Amino acid sequence: MAKYTPKEIVNRKAKFEYHFLQTFEAGIVLTGTEVKALRQGLANLNDAYCIFEKNGVLTVKSLFIAEYDHGTIYNHDARRDRTLLLKKPELKKLLRRVEEKGLTIVPYRLYFSERGFAKLEVVLAQGKKAFDKRETMKERDNKREMDRLKKIKL
Numbered sequence: 609m610a611k612y613t614p615k616e617i618v619n620r621k622a623k624f625e626y627h628f629l630q631t632f633e634a635g636i637v638l639t640g641t642e643v644k645a646l647r648q649g650l651a652n653l654n655d656a657y658c659i660f661e662k663n664g665v666l667t668v669k670s671l672f673i674a675e676y677d678h679g680t681i682y683n684h685d686a687r688r689d690r691t692l693l694l695k696k697p698e699l700k701k702l703l704r705r706v707e708e709k710g711l712t713i714v715p716y717r718l719y720f721s722e723r724g725f726a727k728l729e730v731v732l733a734q735g736k737k738a739f740d741k742r743e744t745m746k747e748r749d750n751k752r753e754m755d756r757l758k759k760i761k762l
Contacts, residue, residue, distance in 0.1 A: 616719035617646075617649065617652070617653060617719070618716065618717050618718075619654060619656070619714070619716050619717070621654060622714050622731070624736075625736060625741075626734060626735055627735075627740070628716075628732075629732045629734060631730070631731050631732075632694060632730050632731075633728075634694045634728050634729075635693035635725060635726070635727060636668070636693065636718075636727070637690055637691040638673075638690065638726055641675070641683050642673050642676075644676045645674050645676045646718070648676075648677075650674035651673045651674070651718055652671075652672040653672075653715050656670050657670060657712070657713075657714070658692065658712075658713035660706065665691055666692045666694060666699060668689070668715050668728065668730075670687055671687070671715065672686055672687055673686060674686060702732060711733070712733055712735070714733045715728055715729075715731075716729050716730065717729040
């Protein structure tokens, strides 16, 4: 029986809510049952957010990884805080930029690297205003309409 391994788990709502400024690839500290659950695709990034702790460590909070089906009493907590692994210069850059007004760190994509490690793509982002969201919706509708017209012509 072949294992189902999802390509990636994406927070699709993030592109609608934020302007992406810069992306970083971060390792994530997981337990064994969390990795097994991720390989089954049992995760959700919609409510997740990143925050710096007092000791300068970046953690992701409210990241939902469902409990592993075949886990024992040592199964993990579904929404526990997880530490992100970044290089010190990247952490300093993120900390400096987050202290600026209106910037935040958003977990965008969770995937497995070629070496089999779980990676979380975090994005330095700025929140969109209501009119920006309307512009995004107009652009998406226009693109959809253009694609529909191209399909009809073919």
